[in-house]
Amino acid sequence: xxxxxxxxxxxxARCVVEDDRHAFAELVRRHQSAVRACLRKLTSGNAALxxxxxxxxxxxxxxxxxxxxxxxxxxxxxxxxxTNAWLMHARKRREELLGDRDADLVDEETETMPQSxxxxxxxxxxxxxRLDLERAMAVLSDQERAAIVQCYHNDLxxxxxxxxxxxxxxxxxxxxxxxxxKLKTALAAWGPESIGDHS
Amino acid sequence: MSERTAAPDxxxxxxxxxxxxxxxxxxxxxxxxxxxxxxxxxxxxxxxxPVLPAWRKPAVxxxxxxxxxxxxxxxxxxxxxxxREAFKLFAAKPFSLSEVLAVIALAGAGSxxxxxxxxxxxx
Numbered sequence: 001x002x003x004x005x006x007x008x009x010x011x012x013a014r015c016v017v018e019d020d021r022h023a024f025a026e027l028v029r030r031h032q033s034a035v036r037a038c039l040r041k042l043t044s045g046n047a048a049l050x051x052x053x054x055x056x057x058x059x060x061x062x063x064x065x066x067x068x069x070x071x072x073x074x075x076x077x078x079x080x081x082x083t084n085a086w087l088m089h090a091r092k093r094r095e096e097l098l099g100d101r102d103a104d105l106v107d108e109e110t111e112t113m114p115q116s117x118x119x120x121x122x123x124x125x126x127x128x129x130r131l132d133l134e135r136a137m138a139v140l141s142d143q144e145r146a147a148i149v150q151c152y153h154n155d156l157x158x159x160x161x162x163x164x165x166x167x168x169x170x171x172x173x174x175x176x177x178x179x180x181x182k183l184k185t186a187l188a189a190w191g192p193e194s195i196g197d198h199s
Numbered sequence: 200m201s202e203r204t205a206a207p208d209x210x211x212x213x214x215x216x217x218x219x220x221x222x223x224x225x226x227x228x229x230x231x232x233x234x235x236x237x238x239x240x241x242x243x244x245x246x247x248x249p250v251l252p253a254w255r256k257p258a259v260x261x262x263x264x265x266x267x268x269x270x271x272x273x274x275x276x277x278x279x280x281x282x283r284e285a286f287k288l289f290a291a292k293p294f295s296l297s298e299v300l301a302v303i304a305l306a307g308a309g310s311x312x313x314x315x316x317x318x319x320x321x322x
Contacts, residue, residue, distance in 0.1 A: 025242050032241075033232040041227065051237065058241045130223050152220045153227045184216050 008074040015065050024065075028058050031075055034154075035082050041149045042086045044134065053089060057082040072163050079154060080164040083146050090142050136186035140179050143167075147175035148183075 006014075006023075008030070014023035035057055039050035060081050061068075068077055137145055143165065150161040151172070158176075162169045 019248050021242055021245060024245070025238050028238040028241050029234060032234055032237050036232045036237070037227060037230060040232075054237070055241050055244060059244055059246075062245055126222065126226070129219060130226060133219055133223050148220070152224045155224065155228075180216055187216070187219070 009070065012065060012068060012074065015062070024062055027074070031078055032058075034075060035078050038079055038149060038154055039082055039086060041153055042083070042145060044138065049089075053082065053085045056085050060085070072160065076156065076160050076164060079150065079156070080166070083150070083164050084166070087142055087146070132187060133183070136183050139182050139186050144175045144179035144182070147172050148179045151176055 006026070008027065011023040011027050014020040015027070032054065036050055036054045039053045039057075040047055043050045043053070057078060061078060064081075068074070072080075137148070140148065146165055147161060150156045150164050151158065156164065158169050158172050161172045165172060165175075
């Protein structure tokens, strides 16, 4: 039986050598929150879709555990699988939506984007700023959004983000720069003054 | 985009977006998502472990045993034949010491190259 005291590497070895599903369950328990949160960020807060993609991510991880060579942290490797799953899903969705794209996109945005439910109290300002940022992120391309989520939210280095996105480090930096320019433009209506109030 | 606040002068604080992203990331890092049966769902969806037929192991053992017995009977006479033919061959065409050394060097180089390539590929 797997115990929480074992390291990720030891659990992975158990999965690969002994086909130990308890060890894999422990790995899922450890990383499920991070992977699901990452996918929620990528899917603009669509929790159901994020959880479906997270399940797909862990099943793919199980199938490919033998090819995991510890060249990156296990969590980074999971982010890579999750990001690929999301990019493939987004591409498929776009192809499906080509016909009556505009109407469907409007519907989807209203379904998936957090609404402006105004939380009362001290956190109201911060919540509103996060909400605005989430909305502004809709202007980013898939790659730009993924680069921002990996570098800022998952706190990965550019090298790790390049591994996750499967592209050169220079490309990641370009995505981040472009994304920030787009976000600055989109958020121009409220900038340092409103943020400075709470920093 | 929200229209709650007036447009600010962004030139006074060029890193306001970094602060906003950091604030969002810090809130994101604090949000732990409860498992709530997620792990159980994933484990239930894992592909079933491969089940080998019961006869496979004894059959493989029997095949190896038969091959071993065959070799044990065939090898002694075959080894004598090979030695005899090799002796005849060498006796008919004598090799110089330099030729023998060259062959040994080539064989050594070949095996070392193979070993290095295998090591680099992590085989």
